[in-house]
Amino acid sequence: MGLLWKLLVASVGIALAVYFYTGQDDFKPEMLNGKRAIVTGASSGIGEQMAYHLARMGSHIVITARTEEKLKKVVSKCLELGAASAQYIAGSMDNMEFAERVVKEAEKVLGGLDFLILNHIGQTYFNYFDGDVGHVRKLLEINLLSYATMTVAALPMLKESGGSIIVVSSMAGKVALPFTVPYTTTKFALDGFFSSLRQEFYFQKTNVSITLCVLSYIDTDTAVNAVGGAIDTPPASKEECALAIIKGGALRQREVYFEYWSTKIPLLLRDWAPDLLDRMSRNVYNLEKIGKH
Numbered sequence: 001m002g003l004l005w006k007l008l009v010a011s012v013g014i015a016l017a018v019y020f021y022t023g024q025d026d027f028k029p030e031m032l033n034g035k036r037a038i039v040t041g042a043s044s045g046i047g048e049q050m051a052y053h054l055a056r057m058g059s060h061i062v063i064t065a066r067t068e069e070k071l072k073k074v075v076s077k078c079l080e081l082g083a084a085s086a087q088y089i090a091g092s093m094d095n096m097e098f099a100e101r102v103v104k105e106a107e108k109v110l111g112g113l114d115f116l117i118l119n120h121i122g123q124t125y126f127n128y129f130d131g132d133v134g135h136v137r138k139l140l141e142i143n144l145l146s147y148a149t150m151t152v153a154a155l156p157m158l159k160e161s162g163g164s165i166i167v168v169s170s171m172a173g174k175v176a177l178p179f180t181v182p183y184t185t186t187k188f189a190l191d192g193f194f195s196s197l198r199q200e201f202y203f204q205k206t207n208v209s210i211t212l213c214v215l216s217y218i219d220t221d222t223a224v225n226a227v228g229g230a231i232d233t234p235p236a237s238k239e240e241c242a243l244a245i246i247k248g249g250a251l252r253q254r255e256v257y258f259e260y261w262s263t264k265i266p267l268l269l270r271d272w273a274p275d276l277l278d279r280m281s282r283n284v285y286n287l288e289k290i291g292k293h
């Protein structure tokens with residue numbers, strides 16, 4: 001049993017190393033040149049950084065979020081960085097008519113679509129579940145149903161271009177972490193919706209890739225302010241994270257893990273040793289800091 005276990009761990013290690021070190025360099029920024037992309041939640045954080053990377057690569061970009069002033073600034077910076085074109089549409093993704101309208105307006109200005117990058121999230125809390133089921137419902141609308149609505153609206157264009165859907169999720173959408181009950185619920189649901197849809201695309205021979213991005217703790221203002229020292233692990237760079245997402249989407253990868261080892265290793269434990277993983281993840285939190293900010 002001891003030997004079998006060692007062989008299994010060694011094989012998994014080798015397979016991971018081969019997977020990680022091959023295929024990663026196939027990416028070329030020119031892959032995004034002239035491509036048409038919608039990026040949601042692009043007024044700040046990872047979405048904003050994705051817009052800048054796409055701009056440097058010469059893409060046509062339509063960005064969206066609620067705050068018009070921030071979107072205007074992101075659009076100007078995208079144009080300075082070399083975007084083929086950049087526009088914004090302001091509104092809230094708790095409204096499914098707005099979600100659909102973003103796709104329709106993007107169609108008018110872009111004339112088609114290559115990348116649908118779904119990244120926005122509604123505001124929530126980092127604390128024990130407060131029993132407010134209404135908040136869970138609201139967050140499901142913003143974090144899940146608007147993604148589904150935009151996907152349905154964009155599919156005809158994506159089928160025509162052989163395009164890609166990039167879904168920004170989280171470790172909290174693969175492993176049940178504490179203090180984020182409403183958020184975790186929505187991120188698990190995203191995996192169900194998009195991974196099931198990917199299987200159907202295979203049967204239907206739909207040439208549209210779906211990339212689910214599993215992110216660790218990233219240094220955006222929202223995340224750092226919400227966590228407020230309650231997690232010991234240092235956050236990873238939002239610029240690097242944004243680039244990893246775009247590369248994975250352009251390479252039509254099934255899933256992106258960022259940072260790779262801090263997401264992939266716990267996921268290996270998840271199904272084989274869930275109690276161990278639960279215990280390990282509980283050790284990451286400073287309980288005295290939960291809800292103190």
Ligand SMILES: NC(=O)c1ccc[n+]([C@@H]2O[C@H](COP(=O)([O-])OP(=O)(O)OC[C@H]3O[C@@H](n4cnc5c(N)ncnc54)[C@H](OP(=O)(O)O)[C@@H]3O)[C@@H](O)[C@H]2O)c1
Nearest residue numbers: 041043044045046065066067092093170215218220222223
């Ligand atoms: N940062 C992390 O540690 C981390 C870890 C794992 C996964 N992720 C994932 O990465 C993605 C981006 O996170 P982030 O940290 O970059 O967040 P962020 O900086 O807070 O950005 C969220 C974006 O969503 C927009 N937004 C908020 N409410 C909205 C609404 N009702 N309708 C439309 N847009 C709305 C915000 O702009 P407005 O306020 O202007 O609307 C903003 O542009 C999310 O999917 C998140 O789950 C992040």
